[in-house]
Amino acid sequence: EAEVAQSPRYKITEKSQAVAFWCDPISGHATLYWYRQILGQGPELLVQFQDESVVDDSQLPKDRFSAERLKGVDSTLKIQPAELGDSAMYLCASSLQGVNSPLHFGNGTRLTVT
Amino acid sequence: QQQVKQSPQSLIVQKGGISIINCAYENTAFDYFPWYQQFPGKGPALLIAIRPDVSEKKEGRFTISFNKSAKQFSLHIMDSQPGDSATYFCAAKSNSNSGYALNFGKGTSLLVTP
Numbered sequence: 420e421a422e423v424a425q426s427p428r429y430k431i432t433e434k435s436q437a438v439a440f441w442c443d444p445i446s447g448h449a450t451l452y453w454y455r456q457i458l459g460q461g462p463e464l465l466v467q468f469q470d471e472s473v474v475d476d477s478q479l480p481k482d483r484f485s486a487e488r489l490k491g492v493d494s495t496l497k498i499q500p501a502e503l504g505d506s507a508m509y510l511c512a513s514s515l516q517g518v519n520s521p522l523h524f525g526n527g528t529r530l531t532v533t
Numbered sequence: 534q535q536q537v538k539q540s541p542q543s544l545i546v547q548k549g550g551i552s553i554i555n556c557a558y559e560n561t562a563f564d565y566f567p568w569y570q571q572f573p574g575k576g577p578a579l580l581i582a583i584r585p586d587v588s589e590k591k592e593g594r595f596t597i598s599f600n601k602s603a604k605q606f607s608l609h610i611m612d613s614q615p616g617d618s619a620t621y622f623c624a625a626k627s628n629s630n631s632g633y634a635l636n637f638g639k640g641t642s643l644l645v646t647p
Contacts, residue, residue: 423576452634459639459640460639460640461537461539461622461624461637461638461639461640462577462622462635462637463637464634464635464636467634475634510576510577512576519565519582519584521567521579521582522579522635523579524569524576524577524578525576526574526575526576527576
């Protein structure tokens with residue numbers, strides 16, 4: 420079964436440093452999401468792409484976070500500078516275009532900011 | 534702002550018992566209600582989903598009950614097994630112009646004892 424690929428699996432960085440996460444969605448999935456999951460909480464949407472266009476980035480802290488999906492396939496999420504409160508699991512998900520197409524999640528990148 | 538409220542936070546059930554997790558929402562525009570299962574170190578995976586035009590949906594040992602007037606829905610796991618031990622998230626979304634992103638509850642940690 421096709422999977423959403425994410426890397427790295429784990430990332431430890433010092434505060435004020437830059438960090439980037441990469442996601443490769445399931446082939447053919449036009450919609451891509453980045454979610455943040457704080458330990459013990461549910462995932463919260465950061466940004467949603469439809470092909471290469473941003474559909475919703477209302478919850479993305481744009482002063483330090485950026486996301487791109489240049490060719491409408493894989494995507495990168497960047498944090499600069501990282502803060503202690505950014506420690507969380509960053510999950511990428513993808514879905515086919517369609518109102519109730521199920522989301523398929525990757526296994527995430529666990530970020531620890533020291 | 535938590536748009537989907539989930540309870541209980543944690544649940545311990547004996548093998549063979551019934552696990553019940555409840556969720557409530559306020560936004561009447563929500564029209565799709567999935568449940569996700571997450572094992573440690575993994576991303577959430579779709580378990581079962583329901584639309585508000587039906588009151589119940591069953592897939593194997595998993596059943597969603599939906600009460601539109603009360604704006605509540607629940608997950609029932611019949612004949613619970615140790616392998617069901619995981620974190621369960623309810624979610625909801627509306628097909629608004631802002632996109633089709635899911636709003637997740639905070640999760641329920643289920644432990645099924647032998």
